[in-house]
Amino acid sequence: MSAAVATGRDEHRLREEIVHFGRSLFNRGLTAGSSGNISVRLDDGWLLTPTNACLGELDPAELAKLDWDGRHVSGAQPSKEAFLHRSMYEERAGAGAIVHLHSTHSAAVSCMGGLDCEDCLPPLTAYFVMKIGKLPLIPYYRPGDPALGDAIRGLARKHCAVLLANHGPVVSGTTLDAAVYATEELEETAKLFLLLRDLPTRPLNDAQIDELVRVFKLQR
Ligand SMILES: O=C(CO)COP(=O)(O)O
Numbered sequence: 559m560s561a562a563v564a565t566g567r568d569e570h571r572l573r574e575e576i577v578h579f580g581r582s583l584f585n586r587g588l589t590a591g592s593s594g595n596i597s598v599r600l601d602d603g604w605l606l607t608p609t610n611a612c613l614g615e616l617d618p619a620e621l622a623k624l625d626w627d628g629r630h631v632s633g634a635q636p637s638k639e640a641f642l643h644r645s646m647y648e649e650r651a652g653a654g655a656i657v658h659l660h661s662t663h664s665a666a667v668s669c670m671g672g673l674d675c676e677d678c679l680p681p682l683t684a685y686f687v688m689k690i691g692k693l694p695l696i697p698y699y700r701p702g703d704p705a706l707g708d709a710i711r712g713l714a715r716k717h718c719a720v721l722l723a724n725h726g727p728v729v730s731g732t733t734l735d736a737a738v739y740a741t742e743e744l745e746e747t748a749k750l751f752l753l754l755r756d757l758p759t760r761p762l763n764d765a766q767i768d769e770l771v772r773v774f775k776l777q778r
Pocket residue numbers: 592593594595607608609610611636637638639658701702
């Protein structure tokens with residue numbers, strides 16, 4: 559679908575893609591109210607959903623455009639999580655898009671005690687390994703706290719996705735559809751994890767994970 563870095567006509571198409579995926583995620587209950595935000599990288603900056611916007615009702619012309627110095631170039635007031643997206647782009651040169659949601663099962667896991675902060679969901683399925691890999695947990699910060707940008711920085715280089723404690727996931731992808739699909743896979747795995755909590759489970763073993771890394775050329 560979209561290229562990782564966009565020019566000219568692509569910006570128009572990427573604005574439409576943000577609106578399309580925002581509506582799709584919202585209509586399927588993957589984020590509620592005015593929660594969540596979506597961004598895409600352009601050749602001359604990046605697009606971000608406006609603050610307090612419902613992802614189900616975005617206007618392509620109203621999306622915020624920012625430059626790489628953090629300046630707001632055009633559109634509505636950008637999401638309060640702008641620095642979070644920016645930190646992730648700065649650490650991940652190949653990231654073309656970022657999705658942050660308050661998806662219910664991922665948010666539920668983010669509120670649990672006793673999680674492994676370096677790897678907070680087990681490799682229950684191949685698709686979780688393929689789309690997400692190891693998922694670090696970022697300690698709690700209030701939404702919009704600039705310290706969150708610094709907290710994510712060290713981890714984003716090695717991980718395409720992180721889970722914000724008592725909040726929700728932040729997932730990057732080379733393209734917007736890849737970032738959305740990975741976010742959905744994370745949500746499904748969080749749901750499975752909660753469904754299986756009181757049952758003996760058999761996550762994938764190291765050899766099975768190594769095979770996925772080899773066959774699908776996963777960056778680990
Ligand atoms: O998810 C959100 C905060 O974490 C939504 O914030 P914005 O409305 O500012 O994008």
